Amino acid sequence: MEADWSGSDEALIEAYRDGGQPDHLDALILRYIPTVRNMLYQIVLNHADADDLTQEVFVRVANGIGRFNGNARFSTWLYRITMNQAHDFLGRRKRNPAAPSEFAPEPVTGDGHDPGGTVAAIELDDRIQAALQGLNPRLRAAIVLTMIQGISATEAARIESCTLATMYWRIHEARRQLKRQLAEYLT
Amino acid sequence: MKPHRTLDTLLKDWAHRSAPDFASRRKLEAAVVARIKTRPHAPPSPAPSARSPVNPWLQLAWGATGLAVASLVLLACLHLGQAPRPRDPDMVSNGLEMDRARFSGAELDAHLLVLDELDRLFNGRLSWVRVGEASLDFDLAPRSSPASAQRVAVRLLVVVRPDPEARWQRVYSSDFLVQADDYITIADPISKDSRIGLWIHRLPDGHFVVDTEFNLDVRGGLSAHSSHVLSSGQPRRVARAMTPHGEVRVYQSIEPLASRKG
Numbered sequence: 001m002e003a004d005w006s007g008s009d010e011a012l013i014e015a016y017r018d019g020g021q022p023d024h025l026d027a028l029i030l031r032y033i034p035t036v037r038n039m040l041y042q043i044v045l046n047h048a049d050a051d052d053l054t055q056e057v058f059v060r061v062a063n064g065i066g067r068f069n070g071n072a073r074f075s076t077w078l079y080r081i082t083m084n085q086a087h088d089f090l091g092r093r094k095r096n097p098a099a100p101s102e103f104a105p106e107p108v109t110g111d112g113h114d115p116g117g118t119v120a121a122i123e124l125d126d127r128i129q130a131a132l133q134g135l136n137p138r139l140r141a142a143i144v145l146t147m148i149q150g151i152s153a154t155e156a157a158r159i160e161s162c163t164l165a166t167m168y169w170r171i172h173e174a175r176r177q178l179k180r181q182l183a184e185y186l187t
Numbered sequence: 188m189k190p191h192r193t194l195d196t197l198l199k200d201w202a203h204r205s206a207p208d209f210a211s212r213r214k215l216e217a218a219v220v221a222r223i224k225t226r227p228h229a230p231p232s233p234a235p236s237a238r239s240p241v242n243p244w245l246q247l248a249w250g251a252t253g254l255a256v257a258s259l260v261l262l263a264c265l266h267l268g269q270a271p272r273p274r275d276p277d278m279v280s281n282g283l284e285m286d287r288a289r290f291s292g293a294e295l296d297a298h299l300l301v302l303d304e305l306d307r308l309f310n311g312r313l314s315w316v317r318v319g320e321a322s323l324d325f326d327l328a329p330r331s332s333p334a335s336a337q338r339v340a341v342r343l344l345v346v347v348r349p350d351p352e353a354r355w356q357r358v359y360s361s362d363f364l365v366q367a368d369d370y371i372t373i374a375d376p377i378s379k380d381s382r383i384g385l386w387i388h389r390l391p392d393g394h395f396v397v398d399t400e401f402n403l404d405v406r407g408g409l410s411a412h413s414s415h416v417l418s419s420g421q422p423r424r425v426a427r428a429m430t431p432h433g434e435v436r437v438y439q440s441i442e443p444l445a446s447r448k449g
Contacts, residue, residue, distance in 0.1 A: 022223075022224070025223070026220055026223075029219060029220070029223065030216055030220075033212070033215060033216055033219060034206070034212060037207065037212075037215060038202060038205075038206055041205060041206075042202060042205075047207070051215055051218070054215060054219060055215075055218055055219050055222045058219045058222070058223060059222055059223060059226055062223045062226060063226065091410065121204065124197075124201070125201055125204060125205065128197065128198070128201045129201075136370075136372070136384065138400070138412075143198070147194070147195055147198055147199075148198050148199060148202045161414070162398065162414040163396055163414055163416065165388055165390065165396045166386070166388070166396055166398045166414050169368070169370075169386060169388055169398075173370055175194060178194055178198075179194055182194065182197060185192065185197055186192065186193065186194055186197065
C-alpha cells in the first residue's frame with residue numbers, strides 16, 4: 001500500500017502534474033491520511049464520521065490538486081480543506097439533530113490487557129470527549145490544531161482563516177474551559 | 188487512580204489512544220485510494236482554496252454554550268423610542284447601505300443609557316444586551332464584571348437585493364452591547380433557530396478584532412463566520428454572497444462605549 005516516495009510534498013505535486021502518474025498522488029495522500037483522519041476525529045468525535053470525512057477530503061484534494069498554486073504550503077492547503085469539511089459536517093449535524101452520529105460516545109480502542117486501567121481510561125476519555133464536545137467548534141479546532149497537532153498559532157490562523165489575535169484568544173478560551181472541565185485530572 | 192497531568196499531556200494521550208489501529212488505518216487507506224481512482228473524471232469540482240472569512244454560506248456548527256437568555260422587553264419605550272432604527276425600515280437605498288450600518292451619536296447615547304441602567308439594576312452583572320428592531324434582550328453573568336471592562340456596541344446589518352438593479356432591502360439588523368474579550372452566544376428570541384456568536388478584542392492601536400458567527404433564520408437561513416479588524420465609526424462589509432434570493436451583503440460597525448458611571 002505504501003508508495004515509495006520520499007520527496008517533498010511540492011516535488012510530488014510537481015511530478016504528478018508533469019507526468020500524471022497516479023503513484024505520485026497516492027504517495028502524497030498516503031503520507032497525510034493518518035494526520036487528517038486523526039484531526040477529523042478530534043473535531044467531530046466520531047470514528048465512522050471521521051473515516052467518511054477523510055475520504056471526502058482526499059477526493060477534494062485529488063480534484064483540486066491541479067489548482068494548488070503553491071502560495072501556501074501543501075499541508076496548510078490540505079488542513080484548510082480538512083477543517084472546512086469538519087465545520088461543514090458539524091453544521092449539517094447541528095441542523096439535523098436526529099442524525100444517528102450526533103455526538104455518539106465513542107468506545108475506547110484499548111488492547112484490553114489491563115481491565116482496571118481500561119476502565120479508568122474509558123472514564124477519562126469520556127470526560128475528555130465531553131469537555132471537547134462542550135467547546136464551540138472554533139475553539140475545539142484551535143485546540144486540536146495547536147495543542148494536539150502541534151501546529152503553530154500562526155499556521156492555525158491561516159488554516160482557520162482568522163487573525164492571529166483571534167486564534168490566540170480561541171486557544172486561551174478553549175484552554176480555560178477545558179481546564180475547568182478537567183480540573184480533577186490536572187496538576 | 189487518577190494520575191495528574193498537564194492539559195497538554197492529557198489531550199495528547201487521549202489523541203494517541205483514540206487513533207485507529209494499524210488494521211483500521213490500512214482499511215481506510217485502501218478506501219481513500221479506491222475513492223480517488225474511481226472518482227468521476229468530469230471537470231473536477233474546485234477544492235476550496237481557503238475558508239475565506241468573508242464567505243458567508245459556510246455551514247457552521249454552534250457550540251452549545253447553554254446561555255440562559257433572559258429575554259425581556261424592558262425599557263422598550265425608553266430605549267427603542269430613542270434608539271434610531273433605519274428611517275426607511277424596509278428598503279435601503281443603493282449606495283447608502285453602508286451608512287445604515289453606522290451608529291449615530293443619538294443611538295450611542297441611547298445605548299449607553301440603557302447599558303448603564305441595566306448594569307446598575309443588576310449590580311454590574313450585565314453580560315450583553317441585544318437591541319433588535321422591536322425588542323431588547325439581555326443576559327446576566329454569574330458575577331460582576333470589572334468596572335474597567337471595555338464595552339462596545341456592534342451593529343450587524345444584513346441587506347439583500349434580488350437583482351443588481353433593485354434596491355437593497357434590509358432583512359436583519361441588531362445592535363449588540365457587549366464587553367470586549369467576552370465570548371458570547373446569543374439566541375435570538377424571535378426565532379429559535381437564529382444564533383449570534385461574538386468576540387471582540389481591542390488591539391493596542393485602538394482597532395477592534397471582531398469575530399462573528401451567525402446563523403440567522405431569514406431568507407431561508409443565512410450562516411456565516413467572519414473575522415475582521417474594524418475601526419470605530421467605519422462600517423465594513425464583512426460578508427457577501429449570491430443566494431436564490433439575490434445578492435446578500437452583511438455589514439458591521441463598532442463603537443466603543445464609555446466606562447461605567449460611578
